[in-house]
Amino acid sequence: xxxxxxxxxxxxxxxxAPTQVQAAVGWVYKxxxxxxxxxxxxxxxxxxxxxxxxxxxxxEADRLWRIxxxxxxxxxxxxxxxxxxxxxxxxxxxxxRQYLEAPPVLPLPxxxxxxxxxxxxxxxxxxxxxxxxxxxxxxxxxxxxxxxxLDIDAFREVSLPPGDPSLPGIFEQLRRLKNDIFFASVTxxxxxMFE
Numbered sequence: 010x011x012x013x014x015x016x017x018x019x020x021x022x023x024x025x026a027p028t029q030v031q032a033a034v035g036w037v038y039k040x041x042x043x044x045x046x047x048x049x050x051x052x053x054x055x056x057x058x059x060x061x062x063x064x065x066x067x068x069e070a071d072r073l074w075r076i077x078x079x080x081x082x083x084x085x086x087x088x089x090x091x092x093x094x095x096x097x098x099x100x101x102x103x104x105x106r107q108y109l110e111a112p113p114v115l116p117l118p119x120x121x122x123x124x125x126x127x128x129x130x131x132x133x134x135x136x137x138x139x140x141x142x143x144x145x146x147x148x149x150x151x152x153x154x155x156x157x158x159l160d161i162d163a164f165r166e167v168s169l170p171p172g173d174p175s176l177p178g179i180f181e182q183l184r185r186l187k188n189d190i191f192f193a194s195v196t197x198x199x200x201x202m203f204e
Contacts, residue, residue, distance in 0.1 A: 038073065045073045051088075052077045063184060071177070078171040086171060090164035091183040093191070096156060097199065103155040108199045109144065124148070132190075138165045138183060140190055159194060163187040 017027040035048035046053040054070035077083075097108070105112035105123065113126045127145045134140070143160040163183040169176070192200070 043069060045070075045077075047077050047081070049081075052081075067177075067180065083171050086167055086169045086173070086176075088164055088166055089176070089179055089183065090162055091180060091187050092160070092162040092164075093187055095159040095161075095191070097159065097202065099155040099157050101149060101151070101153050101155040103157075105146070105157075106196075108157065108196055110194055110196060111144075134186055136182065136186075138163060138186055140164070140186055142190055142194065144194070159191065161187045161190050161194075163190070 013029065013031045015027065015029045016025070018025050035046060038045040038047065042057045042059060044055045044057065046055075052074055054066075054073055056066045056069075099108055102122075113123060113128065115121055115123070123146060125146050125148060128143065130142045132140050132142065140161060140163040143158065145158040145160070147156040147158055149155055163186040165179060165183060167179070
């Protein structure tokens with residue numbers, strides 16, 4: 010992975026000569042629907058479709074993390090996160106309150122047909138963890154399908170050494186927080202779509 014920084018502008022009424030700096034910032038590993046980013050400033054593991062179980066995803070993430078920690082030798086971990094981006098394909102046209110517990114509410118006499126929306130809420134749970142919940146209705150190319158996005162990023166700011174034995178437990182707490190938020194955000198009708 011590379012970072013490119015470009016600069017141009019005017020200083021003192023005169024054009025500044027454009028500059029461009031490119032630097033290596035990490036590596037990307039891709040295999041079997043998984044992507045790992047080994048960056049100078051952190052590690053990210055993503056599991057793409059087809060989805061499997063938490064245990065298999067966490068096991069692979071942990072394996073790659075250990076390789077990263079051994080190679081990069083980071084001094085400390087400052088943020089841990091579990092993020093799930095759920096793209097739901099609702100039958101269209103959809104009445105959002107049938108699928109979301111807290112859909113956008115528009116005052117009357119405003120038109121009630123929503124084509125797109127975006128909400129972002131950051132919550133704290135009291136166990137030093139927080140979560141960002143994004144709900145979005147994306148533009149649809151197919152009138153029979155309404156793409157609804159539920160993006161949940163449960164995270165915790167920490168100051169831990171890379172080999173701290175509490176890491177798996179913290180990740181499990183973040184996963185539970187993510188699950189609690191997901192199931193509180195959707196209706197039973199939405200849950201039934203996954204069964």
